[in-house]
Amino acid sequence: MAGVSTKEIKNRIRSMESTKQITKAMEMVAASKLRHAQARVLNSRPYFESLYNVISDIVSANSEFSSPYLIPRAVKKSVYVVIAGDRGLAGGYNSNVLKLAVAEMKDKDVTVLPIGKKAVDYFRAHKVPMLTEQYGAAAEMNVGDCFGVAKQLCRMYLSGQVDEIHIGYTNFVSVLSQTPAVMQMLPLVAHPRAKEERQTDIMYEPGSEEVFAAIIPEYVGGILYGALCESRAAEQAARRTAMDAATQNADEMIADLSLKFNQARQAAITQEITEIVAGS
Amino acid sequence: MTPFSLKIVTPDGLKYDGQVQELVVRSTTGDLGIMAGHINCVAPLGMGQAMLLIDGNKRYAACIGGMISVLDGKVTLVPTTFEWADEIDVDRSERSEERARAVLADKASNTTDIRLAEARLKRALVRQGVAERK
CATH class of the missing domain: 2.60.15.10 (F0F1 ATP synthase delta/epsilon subunit, N-terminal)
Incomplete structure (x- = not known):
């Protein structure tokens, strides 16, 4: 009996070791991808901050005209852009952002624009109407795609097909911490700073309406790209952490199993000796 | 100033x-x-x-x-x-110009392609114009 169990334990150790090799390799791949993604996030952050600040400055400074982008309408239809990953094995990354988005969407007439394979799969399985499934690869989406999507969304918003646009993504706070978030893109929300009235007037070249018509799609595209960069970095960070934990667990299990294996082996030897001694 | x-x-x-x-x-x-x-x-x-x-x-x-x-x-x-x-990559922009001109010369191209090609051509020309000034 002891012989069978040492063999079993040996097999388990072997399979655990190969699992550990895989998780270790995945961790290293994620770590190297994370470095790139992190550099890109840090590079692009000032852009979104400026874009956001400029837009909210304009919104708060602007008193004399009303752009459709600024006025909240009675919400009948909403669009949620949801950014998730293309692959699993990233800890809670995909489920956290999807859960949050679904919670926000409750009781609304929602169309979803999923980005990333996991998001597409999720909303297809839950039979949520989707705008398009063409962005099933979050990793391949580039700036141009983002601006294309933004233009389409703005057109839909202006034509009254949708009344609000939100985006669900994951904030890359640090390598160890990522928080999912949902943000309203359209209509524009006045910044908290907007409370204090700005006295100065702004010149719009060529005209305020034209400026808004040209700038808002850029803004939406920029925000989209920013959210995508954040999400990608968050995905790699989450995967790295998850795989690190998996490798550690594998180590622990191997140590545990090795102990059991040695005990079983020793027990078998002792038993054999006892049998020999008893027999002679 | x-x-x-x-x-x-x-x-x-x-x-x-x-x-x-x-x-x-x-x-x-x-x-x-x-x-x-x-x-x-x-x-x-x-x-x-x-x-x-x-x-x-x-x-x-x-x-x-x-x-x-x-x-x-x-x-x-x-x-x-x-x-x-x-910083401008002149070779890349020249290749981009060629591609755009090929699309524009092709009578079978549809309107979206033509619009994209026009934008690409314009970008390429702007880049080349600026690159000469370095």
Whole structure:
């Protein structure tokens, strides 16, 4: 009996070791991808901050005209852009952002624009109407795609097909911490700073309406790209952490199993000796 | 000339943050020159060359898309792409020009393709024009 169990334990150790090799390799791949993604996030952050600040400055400074982008309408239809990953094995990354988005969407007439394979799969399985499934690869989406999507969304918003646009993504706070978030893109929300009235007037070249018509799609595209960069970095960070934990667990299990294996082996030897001694 | 502070930020990072004496960018309606003490202003950018006068030296760049804002004397340029003259990859832009011209010459191209090709051609020409000025 002891012989069978040492063999079993040996097999388990072997399979655990190969699992550990895989998780270790995945961790290293994620770590190297994370470095790139992190550099890109840090590079692009000032852009979104400026874009956001400029837009909210304009919104708060602007008193004399009303752009459709600024006025909240009675919400009948909403669009949620949801950014998730293309692959699993990233800890809670995909489920956290999807859960949050679904919670926000409750009781609304929602169309979803999923980005990333996991998001597409999720909303297809839950039979949520989707705008398009063409962005099933979050990793391949580039700036141009983002601006294309933004233009389409703005057109839909202006034509009254949708009344609000939100985006669900994951904030890359640090390598160890990522928080999912949902943000309203359209209509524009006045910044908290907007409370204090700005006295100065702004010149719009060529005209305020034209400026808004040209700038808002850029803004939406920029925000989209920013959210995508954040999400990608968050995905790699989450995967790295998850795989690190998996490798550690594998180590622990191997140590545990090795102990059991040695005990079983020793027990078998002792038993054999006892049998020999008893027999002679 | 009195300098003013200018910040240029693109999705690829901060391109410039400092004092300049003069800035000329191509807006959607034509060239827009900015000097110190400019009125608060917001304008969308077109495709064209940007000129910065830094300590009396002119620096050129290809500046495409995005917007410029002047608020309380602070100028923020938020273009979609911004490349200094010496950063421009001329070979790539020439290849891009060829591709665009091929699409435009092809009578079978549909309207979307033509529009994209026109934009690409224009970008390529702007880049090549700026690259000559380095």
